Amino acid sequence: MPEPFPPSPRAGERAAADRDAAGGDPSAELVGAPLTPRRPAARGRGRQPGATIALSTASTYPESTAAAFEMAARLGYDGIEVMVWTDPVSQSADALRQLVDYYGIPIVAVHAPCLLLTQRVWGSEPWAKLRRAQSVAEKLGASTVVVHPPFRWQRDYAKEFITGIERMAGETDVRFAVENMFPLRARGRKVSAYAPDWSPVDDDYAQVTLDLSHTSVSGSDALAMADKLGERLVHLHLADGTGLAKDEHLVPGRGEQPCAELLERLAGRHFAGTVVVEINTRRAESRAAREFDLAEALAFARLNLAAAPVTAGA
Numbered sequence: 001m002p003e004p005f006p007p008s009p010r011a012g013e014r015a016a017a018d019r020d021a022a023g024g025d026p027s028a029e030l031v032g033a034p035l036t037p038r039r040p041a042a043r044g045r046g047r048q049p050g051a052t053i054a055l056s057t058a059s060t061y062p063e064s065t066a067a068a069f070e071m072a073a074r075l076g077y078d079g080i081e082v083m084v085w086t087d088p089v090s091q092s093a094d095a096l097r098q099l100v101d102y103y104g105i106p107i108v109a110v111h112a113p114c115l116l117l118t119q120r121v122w123g124s125e126p127w128a129k130l131r132r133a134q135s136v137a138e139k140l141g142a143s144t145v146v147v148h149p150p151f152r153w154q155r156d157y158a159k160e161f162i163t164g165i166e167r168m169a170g171e172t173d174v175r176f177a178v179e180n181m182f183p184l185r186a187r188g189r190k191v192s193a194y195a196p197d198w199s200p201v202d203d204d205y206a207q208v209t210l211d212l213s214h215t216s217v218s219g220s221d222a223l224a225m226a227d228k229l230g231e232r233l234v235h236l237h238l239a240d241g242t243g244l245a246k247d248e249h250l251v252p253g254r255g256e257q258p259c260a261e262l263l264e265r266l267a268g269r270h271f272a273g274t275v276v277v278e279i280n281t282r283r284a285e286s287r288a289a290r291e292f293d294l295a296e297a298l299a300f301a302r303l304n305l306a307a308a309p310v311t312a313g314a
Contacts, residue, residue, distance in 0.1 A: 051266070051267065051271055051272070051273075051274075051275060051305050052078045052079055052108055052273075052274045052275065053077060053078050053079075053274075053275050053276075053277070053298060053301045053302065053305070054072075054077055054078055054079035054080055054081050054108045054109065054274055054275070054276045054277070055068060055071070055072040055075075055077045055079075055080055055081070055276070055277050055294065055298075056068075056080075056081040056083055056111070056237070056276050056277065056278040057069075057080065057081065057082050057083045057090065058083040058085075058111070058278055059277055059278055059279050059280075059281060059294060059297075060281065060290065060294075061280075061281070061282055062282055063287075063290070064087055064089065065082065065087045065089040065090045065096075065099070066089060066099055068080065069099045069100075069102075069103045069105060070103065071290070071291055071294060072103070072105055072294075073103040073104060073105045074291075075291065075294055075295050075298055076298065077105065077277075077298060078105075078106075078108075079105060079106045079107065079108035079109075079274070080105055080106070080107050080108065080109075081107075081108060081109040081110070081111060081146070081274075081276045081278075082096060082107055082109070082110050082111065082136075082142075083111045084110060084111060084112060084113040084118065084121060084122070084133065084136075085113060085115070085117060085118050085121060086117070086118065086121065091113075091121060091122065093135070093136045093139045093140060096136070096140055097139070097140060100140065106140075106141065106142075107137075107140045107141070107142045108142055108143060108144065108274050109137075109142050109143065109144040109145070109146055109177075109235065109274060109276065110133050110136050110137045110140075110142050110144070110145050110146070111145075111146040112129055112130055112133040112145055112146065112147045112148075113129055113133075114126070114129070114147055114148045115148070126150065126154060126157045127157070127164065130145065130147060130168065130176070131168070133145045133147075134168065134172055134174050134176075137174045138172065138173075138174060142174070143173075143174065143175060143274070144174065144175045144176075144177050144207075144209075144234065144235055144274065145174055145175070145176050145177070146177055146179055146209050146235060147165070147176055147177070147178055147179065148178070148179050148181060148194070149161065149178060149179075149181060149194040149195065149196065149197065149198060149200065150194065150195055151193055151194060151195070152192070152193055152194060152195045154195075155195075158195035158196060161195075161196065162196065162203055162204055162205065165178065165205060166204070166205075166206065169206055169207070175206075175207045175234055175235075176205075176206075176207060177207040177208055177209040177234055177235040178200040178203075178205045178207070178208055178209065179200070179208075179209040179210075179211055179214070179237070180198065180199050180200055180201070180208070180209070180210055180211055180214050180215065180218070180220070180225070181193075181194050181198040181199075181211075181214055181218075182198055182214045182215075182217035182218035182247070183198055183218060185245040198218065199218070199220070199225075201225055201228055201229060205232065206232060207232060207234045207235070208229050208232050208233055208234065208235070209234075209235040209236070209237060210222065210225060210226060210229065210233055210235070210236050210237065211236075211237035211239065211278070212236070212237065212238060212239050212240060212241070212252070212257045212259055212262070213237070213239040213240065213241045213247055213248055213249040213250070213257075213278070214237075214247065215241075215257060216240070216241025216242065216243055216244075216248065216255060216256065216257050217241060217243075217244070217245060217246065217247055217248075219243065222257055222258055222262055223258050223261060223262060223265065226262055226265065226266070233266075233271075233273065234273040234274070235273055235274050235276065236262075236266070236273065236274070236275045236276065237276050237278040238252050238259060238263075238275050238276060238277050238278065238279075238297065238300075238301055239251075239252060239257075239277075239278050239279050239280075240252045240253065240254050240255030240256070240257045240259055241255045241256065241257055242255045242256055243256055248280065249278060249279050249280035250279065250280070251279050251293050251296055251297050251300070252277075252279075252297055252300045252301070253296075253300050259300070259304070260300075260304045260307075263275070263301060263304035263305050263307075264304055264305075264307050266305070267304070267305045267306070267307070275301050275305070277294065277297040277298060277301065279293060279294070279297055281293050281294065
């Protein structure tokens with residue numbers, strides 16, 4: 001997940017105008033208000049068996065969590081990854097259940113509120129936040145909780161993080177997939193803001209999330225990381241980057257990351273995890289422009305997951 005998408009007042013005004021034109025923001029009346037279910041959109045056509053393609057609600061910022069469900073269902077995504085942030089709907093299992101029932105699209109992952117922007121969401125105690133994310137995932141049938149490594153200043157949390165994640169994973173069927181982050185660049189030096197490390201590859205995590213915008217910032221070899229992770233790679237944040245020292249989260253194919261090659265490689269090994277489109281659309285001039293980027297990213301994922309290389313003798 002980008003850390004975090006900074007607010008854009010003009011984009012927020014445009015999003016509000018789009019919602020008003022469409023009859024308002026459905027999230028405004030969600031908590032405690034029943035919704036009439038809609039007929040689910042057709043999804044998964046041409047999908048590589050075993051691979052789920054989901055949309056992160058972060059991809060529709062500054063629009064609401066409810067708007068993300070609406071767009072994902074209309075465009076034909078297989079599921080949703082909920083970024084738990086300051087939107088009250090994203091924090092409520094009951095409100096999220098109403099969205100699942102209304103739009104007919106499942107939640108496949110919950111991104112725990114571990115960004116700087118969300119340090120006070122669900123309280124400030126990091127283990128309590130992870131337990132709550134686990135509870136929400138269990139209630140909604142999501143298979144994965146995405147979590148970032150601790151910040152260095154969270155010393156006690158960082159000290160117990162690897163063993164704590166292992167302990168929690170042993171108590172539930174929900175997977176805790178630790179995400180790769182990136183070092184900060186200052187005056188030609190790289191400084192890690194995370195502990196035990198910004199990269200989970202060499203640490204003893206059972207499940208990992210690989211974010212391709214983050215590999216761009218860190219200058220990492222995404223294909224080598226995926227190969228080294230092997231079966232521990234269960235969750236992919238599909239995005240792109242140009243190697244700048246900022247978290248770009250471009251539409252896949254618009255940067256320099258090996259997005260297509262990685263998807264083909266995953267398909268070739270019958271990847272059964274989740275591919276989550278997590279792109280930055282906050283500069284979109286309209287709802288239509290935002291949906292264009294989301295549709296392009298979905299088409300990119302489907303095409304390259306279906307283009308698995310043929311092995312010898314097959």
